[in-house]
Structure formats: structure tokens, C-alpha cells
Amino acid sequence: MPTLRAAARGSALTVILSAVLVGCTAASSVEPSAGGGASTSDEPSASIPGSTNPPLATGPDDLRLERVVEGLNDPINIANAGDGSGRLFINEQAGVVRVVEPDGTLRAEPFIDLAGRVRGGGEQGLLGLAFHPDFEVNRRLFVHYSRLADGATVLSELTAATDGESADPDSERVLLVVEQPYGNHNGGQLAFGPDGYLYLGLGDGGSGGDPHGNGQNLLTLLGKILRLDVDAPPADGKPYAIPPDNPFAPIGFALRGGLPEIWAYGLRNPWRFSFDRTYGDLYIGDVGQGAWEEVDRQPGDSLGGENYGWNVMEGSDCFGTTVCNRTGLTLPIFEYGHAGGDCSVTGGFVYRGQTFPTLQGIYLLGDYCSGRVRGVRRAGPVWESVLLLDTALIISTFGEDEDGNLYVADYGTGNIHQVVVTAAP
Numbered sequence: 001m002p003t004l005r006a007a008a009r010g011s012a013l014t015v016i017l018s019a020v021l022v023g024c025t026a027a028s029s030v031e032p033s034a035g036g037g038a039s040t041s042d043e044p045s046a047s048i049p050g051s052t053n054p055p056l057a058t059g060p061d062d063l064r065l066e067r068v069v070e071g072l073n074d075p076i077n078i079a080n081a082g083d084g085s086g087r088l089f090i091n092e093q094a095g096v097v098r099v100v101e102p103d104g105t106l107r108a109e110p111f112i113d114l115a116g117r118v119r120g121g122g123e124q125g126l127l128g129l130a131f132h133p134d135f136e137v138n139r140r141l142f143v144h145y146s147r148l149a150d151g152a153t154v155l156s157e158l159t160a161a162t163d164g165e166s167a168d169p170d171s172e173r174v175l176l177v178v179e180q181p182y183g184n185h186n187g188g189q190l191a192f193g194p195d196g197y198l199y200l201g202l203g204d205g206g207s208g209g210d211p212h213g214n215g216q217n218l219l220t221l222l223g224k225i226l227r228l229d230v231d232a233p234p235a236d237g238k239p240y241a242i243p244p245d246n247p248f249a250p251i252g253f254a255l256r257g258g259l260p261e262i263w264a265y266g267l268r269n270p271w272r273f274s275f276d277r278t279y280g281d282l283y284i285g286d287v288g289q290g291a292w293e294e295v296d297r298q299p300g301d302s303l304g305g306e307n308y309g310w311n312v313m314e315g316s317d318c319f320g321t322t323v324c325n326r327t328g329l330t331l332p333i334f335e336y337g338h339a340g341g342d343c344s345v346t347g348g349f350v351y352r353g354q355t356f357p358t359l360q361g362i363y364l365l366g367d368y369c370s371g372r373v374r375g376v377r378r379a380g381p382v383w384e385s386v387l388l389l390d391t392a393l394i395i396s397t398f399g400e401d402e403d404g405n406l407y408v409a410d411y412g413t414g415n416i417h418q419v420v421v422t423a424a425p
């Protein structure tokens with residue numbers, strides 16, 4: 001384990017969830033100030049070449065996972081409601097959301113039961129859950145799931161009971177349906193950004209190698225991260241609005257060569273992504289084909305429209321060819337190969353809690369197949385990385401509570417673990 005050095009500045013789903021959601025160089029600008037907007041940091045901009053991240057110079061000794069909840073069935077998402085309740089909400093793949101009370105008790109009754117509408121298994125299921133930033137007041141929440149009848153992607157809004165303790169499936173209002181050509185690569189993550197917009201990650205549709213070229217096709221929502229406004233009045237015959245500054249939002253009557261919902265593209269299967277709650281940076285774990293698992297990072301002041309490369313490239317290698325045109329592609333800040341049982345990245349979170357100072361600013365990610373937990377952190381112009389843990393878990397997702405504590409779900413046992421750092425003896 002690395003030791004902390006004060007000078008440092010840090011600034012699959014698969015196999016079971018089916019067969020491997022099988023899988024550099026970031027154009028990184030100066031990190032914006034905590035309040036967003038103007039860049040005040042003196043950190044230089046830099047492009048980080050390929051797969052040769054230096055080791056993390058400083059970091060947490062004695063990182064470990066502490067089991068805090070047991071008894072979930074195929075947990076694949078962990079969310080909080082941001083309502084001051086201190087609860088965690090766990091998606092079970094088959095379509096049920098369970099509640100973990102602040103005292104750690106797993107409530108017997110589901111928060112919501114959508115099992116009658118969800119196709120669970122493989123890479124399908126109740127993949128995403130996001131609470132409206134004003135959930136405490138408006139009780140609005142959003143789900144992303146695979147439709148029972150045909151596996152199509154569904155994004156829906158639901159309204160919880162006034163006490164916020166449950167949500168009636170009959171409150172469902174479907175916002176978006178995207179047909180799926182194959183059962184795999186459905187993406188998953190649903191999250192509100194610091195800008196108040198709702199982001200949804202969709203995979204390339206499935207099969208292998210992106211046979212339809214969806215990742216680079218701006219006329220499909222597959223292989224993209226979408227950005228929707230669910231607060232403005234619905235427009236253009238859709239049950240949501242398009243943020244006017246989306247990169248392909250029409251200007252007047254002028255179309256701009258892509259579907260207006262698209263925020264970023266060139267993604268293979270962005271199963272999990274998250275926003276750094278301090279800087280607003282977007283970190284995407286994009287599952288690789290057969291060679292490279294990658295983490296992409298978008299600065300908090302990005303204007304969107306990034307092309308993360310798939311299927312021109314897998315990680316920082318050309319995909320299927322020895323030469324390819326890298327112009328305009330945003331390559332990963334971190335990638336790792338498939339040696340030693342690694343096969344499918346599960347993106348995590350930048351730790352911003354107050355409990356474990358040595359973990360501060362480190363982006364944690366896991367591998368679904370190997371159980372390894374890695375950390376990535378920016379140090380001036382480079383992104384350092386480290387192997388933090390080698391576990392026996394089947395890491396399906398990370399999650400963050402309201403205080404910034406991080407959790408890991410084990411798909412194998414149904415247990416939820418908290419990421420903790422024990423005090424040095």
C-alpha cells in the first residue's frame with residue numbers, strides 16, 4: 001500500500017450479469033473551482049498518454065471493506081435520496097428497490113416493486129435510480145430499466161408517497177423508450193449532474209464490437225450519455241425538455257447533426273458513471289471489449305460533445321486495426337488490461353467524505369470479474385493509479401451516501417460493504 005505524502009496534491013456487468021460486458025489520454029483542462037465556473041487552480045492542462053499511469057504517490061494505508069448490510073438479491077445500484085434521511089436505496093436486478101435505514105437495517109418492504117415490468121438477468125434489469133435534487137419537497141424519482149416484454153430501455157419518472165417511504169408503480173410516467181438490438185450493453189447509470197440535469201448512460205446496444213456502429217452514430221441514442229431537462233416544460237412532443245446548451249440541441253430551426261439528447265458519445269457500455277461532488281467532473285467507467293477497461297473523465301466545465309472513441313478505439317488502442325484516426329477523440333485517464341482475471345470495469349466515485357482524509361480526492365473503481373479495487377487521482381499533469389484491494393467480491397456497483405461515504409455491492413453474496421480506512425496502529 002502506498003503511504004501518504006503531504007507534498008502530493010490532488011488536486012459486467014457480466015459473467016453472471018451475463019458474459020462480460022466485455023472491453024487513453026485525457027484532454028484534461030484545469031479543474032474548476034469548487035463553485036464551478038471560473039478555473040482558479042494553477043494546475044496545468046495536460047494530455048496523459050496511454051496505459052502507463054504512474055503509481056499513486058500517496059494514498060490510504062489499510063483500506064478495507066466493512067460489511068454493513070446483508071440479504072440483498074442481486075444488488076446492482078446504490079443511491080441516496082439527498083433528502084437528509086440518511087437512507088440508502090439499493091436496486092435489486094429483478095426490479096425491486098430496497099431501503100437501508102440510517103441504523104443499517106434493511107427494511108423488509110420494498111421502496112418500490114417494478115418486478116412486473118422489468119426483465120432481469122444477464123445485463124438487463126432495474127439498472128438505474130436517481131432522486132430529483134428536490135426530492136425532499138417534490139418526491140420525484142427516476143428509474144432506468146429493461147422492459148419485461150422485449151428488453152427495451154425504459155426511462156421513467158415515479159412519484160413517491162408524501163412521506164417519502166415508498167413509491168407506487170402506478171405513478172410511473174414513461175419518459176423515453178429505446179429499442180435494444182441485443183440483450184447486452186444496455187448501459188445503466190442514471191444520475192443528476194450538478195447542473196440539475198438528468199444524465200443517462202446507454203451502451204452500444206450489444207453483441208460484440210459494436211456491429212451497427214452505434215457508438216459513433218449521432219443519430220442513435222445507443223453508445224451515448226444523454227442529458228435531459230426534467231424540470232422545464234416538455235417540448236417538441238417529448239415528455240422532457242432538451243437543455244438548450246446540449247451540444248446537438250437545435251439552434252432555432254437549425255439542426256446540428258446529432259440527436260439533441262446526446263451529451264457525449266463513443267461509449268461502449270458506460271455501466272457506471274458519477275460526478276465529483278466537489279468539482280463536478282464526470283467520471284465514466286466504460287466497459288471494454290476484450291483488451292482494455294477504461295475510465296474517462298470530463299471536466300466540470302465541459303461543454304459536452306466529447307467523443308470517447310468507441311468503436312474506433314478500445315482504450316488507447318485502435319480497435320480491430322493497427323492504425324486509426326484519433327482526431328477529436330478523448331482518450332481515458334486510466335485503463336487496465338485483462339491480465340489476472342480482470343474483465344469488466346465498474347466505475348465508482350471520487351471520495352469526498354470527511355471521515356478518511358487519506359482517501360480524499362481518489363476516484364475508486366472496481367473490476368466485476370477480479371474483485372480488484374483500484375484508485376486513480378490527479379497529481380498535477382498526470383493521473384496516478386494504484387491497486388487498493390484484491391477482493392473476492394463480484395463488484396456490481398459503488399454507491400455514495402449523503403455524507404460522501406462510499407459503498408460497494410457484492411453481486412455474489414448480496415452484501416453491501418462500506419469503504420473504510422482503519423487507523424494506523
Ligand SMILES: [Ca+2]
Nearest residue numbers: 182184205206
Ligand atoms: Ca442491449
Ligand SMILES: [Ca+2]
Nearest residue numbers: 308309310315
Ligand atoms: Ca474510449
